[in-house]
Amino acid sequence: MIGLTAFIMGLVLTMQLRPSMADYGVEAQLPAIVAIAVIREVGPVITALIFAGKIGSSIGAELGSMKVTEQIDAMEVSGTNPFKYLVATRVLACTLMLPVLVMLGDAVSLYGAYLGVNIHTNTSFTLYWTQVFDNLVFGDVLPAFTKSFFFGFAVGIIGCYKGYNSSKGTEGVGRSANSAVVVSSVIIFVIDLLAVQVTDILGY
Amino acid sequence: MHAELKLDIKSNKVMIIKGLCKSFANNHVLKDFNLELVRGESVVVLGKSGSGKSVLIKCIIGLIKPDKGSIHIFGHNIPDLDHDELDQIRAKVGFLFQSNALYDSMTVRENLEFPLRRHWLEVNQKEVDRMVINALEDVGLAHTIDMMPVELSGGMRKRVALARTLILKPEIILYDEPTTGLDTITSKEIIELMVEIQQKYKTTSLIISHDMNCVRMASDRVVMLIDGKCYASGTVKEITQSVDPKVKLFFE
Numbered sequence: 001m002i003g004l005t006a007f008i009m010g011l012v013l014t015m016q017l018r019p020s021m022a023d024y025g026v027e028a029q030l031p032a033i034v035a036i037a038v039i040r041e042v043g044p045v046i047t048a049l050i051f052a053g054k055i056g057s058s059i060g061a062e063l064g065s066m067k068v069t070e071q072i073d074a075m076e077v078s079g080t081n082p083f084k085y086l087v088a089t090r091v092l093a094c095t096l097m098l099p100v101l102v103m104l105g106d107a108v109s110l111y112g113a114y115l116g117v118n119i120h121t122n123t124s125f126t127l128y129w130t131q132v133f134d135n136l137v138f139g140d141v142l143p144a145f146t147k148s149f150f151f152g153f154a155v156g157i158i159g160c161y162k163g164y165n166s167s168k169g170t171e172g173v174g175r176s177a178n179s180a181v182v183v184s185s186v187i188i189f190v191i192d193l194l195a196v197q198v199t200d201i202l203g204y
Numbered sequence: 205m206h207a208e209l210k211l212d213i214k215s216n217k218v219m220i221i222k223g224l225c226k227s228f229a230n231n232h233v234l235k236d237f238n239l240e241l242v243r244g245e246s247v248v249v250l251g252k253s254g255s256g257k258s259v260l261i262k263c264i265i266g267l268i269k270p271d272k273g274s275i276h277i278f279g280h281n282i283p284d285l286d287h288d289e290l291d292q293i294r295a296k297v298g299f300l301f302q303s304n305a306l307y308d309s310m311t312v313r314e315n316l317e318f319p320l321r322r323h324w325l326e327v328n329q330k331e332v333d334r335m336v337i338n339a340l341e342d343v344g345l346a347h348t349i350d351m352m353p354v355e356l357s358g359g360m361r362k363r364v365a366l367a368r369t370l371i372l373k374p375e376i377i378l379y380d381e382p383t384t385g386l387d388t389i390t391s392k393e394i395i396e397l398m399v400e401i402q403q404k405y406k407t408t409s410l411i412i413s414h415d416m417n418c419v420r421m422a423s424d425r426v427v428m429l430i431d432g433k434c435y436a437s438g439t440v441k442e443i444t445q446s447v448d449p450k451v452k453l454f455f456e
Contacts, residue, residue, distance in 0.1 A: 074305035
């Protein structure tokens with residue numbers, strides 16, 4: 001799902017930018033501009049939002065249903081710390097895997113952008129990637145990669161918190177799943193806002 | 205590594221509850237509840253829905269912290285114990301949940317292995333397999349070992365949950381509404397199984413229920429939980445013949 005969305009985003013972004021860039025006579029810079037937009041902003045945020053929708057809701061619903069069916073209590077009675085067994089593992093997995101998904105999404109998105117570039121021009125694959133990498137610097141990649149760890153942590157911890165504190169009944173489970181997605185999505189934008197301020201202060 | 209608790213397993217009084225109080229906001233669920241459990245006996249705590257039976261049993265196993273009072277099991281006061289100490293007590297106290305609480309992402313085998321691996325980390329795979337099979341044979345469900353909980357009927361799920369409770373060979377078994385949601389025939393089968401297990405393993409049972417069949421078939425003693433207190437206590441005969449209007453209401 002992330003691959004498909006990223007591909008479409010890359011393609012659409014390229015097609016939307018082309019007319020404006022053509023007006024200013026900088027159409028040749030299209031691969032560079034799209035690459036910077038995808039790597040710095042679009043890739044991490046879109047991937048994190050889809051991740052929140054899919055993984056955040058599933059964590060919220062799974063832990064919520066475990067809570068209402070007393071499985072978490074059973075775990076505690078069985079001598080297991082449910083926080084370590086259920087929460088720590090999920091938060092760690094989300095924190096470590098979202099950056100990997102972002103990298104994958106970025107790559108697919110840039111491939112979509114390549115197709116977008118080739119709708120009106122005939123740019124070779126090698127030339128396109130050369131233009132992309134020539135204009136990307138370490139300062140584009142590092143902040144984006146770093147903030148995706150925070151996005152993953154937020155999705156994991158919010159999903160677990162909402163599920164773990166689910167109220168009784170199936171309605172409570174539904175509410176936990178829904179709330180996990182909504183809160184995670186908002187927090188992703190808040191983290192993004194903070195990340196851009198920090199990046200700005202650090203001069204990236 | 206946490207220090208090992210010295211459990212007074214040989215004592216005749218395996219559980220002593222004194223002055224137990226628990227409130228949720230302005231709802232005073234338990235008010236000065238007292239109970240003593242003698243080795244090998246089967247006590248049914250009877251009370252209407254919302255009377256605090258499940259709160260009582262969750263206080264006993266340490267899932268809910270009481271506001272006041274003491275719960276001594278094998279000589280240790282449960283509310284005073286930390287997590288590791290509580291785990292050592294829990295290895296000797298089985299708990300059958302009202303909803304069975306089987307882990308639905310695990311097979312029956314994995315469900316049974318779970319408490320074994322958590323409490324007895326040194327046990328080898330061969331021993332684990334033997335104990336799982338034995339526990340399932342005790343409840344007559346050895347053939348379900350590789351099935352998922354969702355593939356089992358309500359009665360079978362209850363039996364598997366009971367097998368999971370039995371696998372650690374507990375001294376005390378706490379049953380939270382063991383027949384809730386089951387039809388009359390399956391309820392009777394589960395109660396018979398509980399009695400059979402108690403006789404075979406000489407366990408002490410505390411059964412929370414409002415099922416009269418359970419009271420008649422499985423109890424040595426009945427405790428009436430009314431208004432948050434141990435309102436009346438006695439044998440089934442004594443309780444059913446009581447002239448107290450609040451007690452009579454249950455049997456009419």
